[in-house]
Amino acid sequence: MTTGSVSPRRADTRRNHERILTVAADSLARSEEVSFNAIAKAAEVGVGTVYRHFPTPEALILAVYRREVQQIVDAVPRLLEAHSPEQAFRLWATDHVAHYMMTKRGLAGALRTATASRGELPMDPYHAMVDSVATLLAANVEAGTVRPGLAPETVLRGLVGMLYLNPDGEWRGLAADLADLLWRGMCARPCGGS
Numbered sequence: 001m002t003t004g005s006v007s008p009r010r011a012d013t014r015r016n017h018e019r020i021l022t023v024a025a026d027s028l029a030r031s032e033e034v035s036f037n038a039i040a041k042a043a044e045v046g047v048g049t050v051y052r053h054f055p056t057p058e059a060l061i062l063a064v065y066r067r068e069v070q071q072i073v074d075a076v077p078r079l080l081e082a083h084s085p086e087q088a089f090r091l092w093a094t095d096h097v098a099h100y101m102m103t104k105r106g107l108a109g110a111l112r113t114a115t116a117s118r119g120e121l122p123m124d125p126y127h128a129m130v131d132s133v134a135t136l137l138a139a140n141v142e143a144g145t146v147r148p149g150l151a152p153e154t155v156l157r158g159l160v161g162m163l164y165l166n167p168d169g170e171w172r173g174l175a176a177d178l179a180d181l182l183w184r185g186m187c188a189r190p191c192g193g194s
Contacts (some may be wrong), residue, residue, distance in 0.1 A: 019043040032110035069125035085139035089144045098175035102167040146186040
């Protein structure tokens with residue numbers, strides 16, 4: 001084996017880990033129940049493999065949550081590269097944050113159960129979301145589209161209002177309306193809708 005190469009066993013372990021997380025995320029989108037047997041079967045691994053990667057249902061739920069939040073966070077640089085700062089904020093709010101909240105209801109319930117003993121969500125994903133909002137705000141302040149001094153935590157709390165949308169209803173339009181309302185409150189000067 002040459003320096004820098006990855007052993008086939010390690011590569012297989014990473015693939016199994018990712019397959020388990022993908023299957024668990026799909027399962028948690030539908031229900032907050034976690035079945036290691038069902039996840040193992042769908043991921044085409046043994047149930048022992050699931051337990052080696054995630055010794056408890058809580059560990060699996062938290063790993064899925066971290067992974068899902070990371071995907072939302074990773075969208076910010078791509079959106080800022082492809083769109084104006086205002087459009088990047090709006091797309092992130094509606095196509096990523098709202099979409100996540102509407103399609104991951106089972107994960108939300110499972111996460112509440114998994115964190116009940118500690119009483120709070122893990123802080124690293126929360127800080128990652130705050131950092132993402134801060135990045136979007138900084139780009140918009142630089143573009144002159146939002147006023148300086150906005151607290152990213154406050155903006156994130158405004159986005160959490162999307163949790164109250166009905167996932168079985170017309171949530172996309174309502175999410176865009178909520179993002180527009182939030183945007184109008186952040187504007188550097190009187191602004192119109194998108």
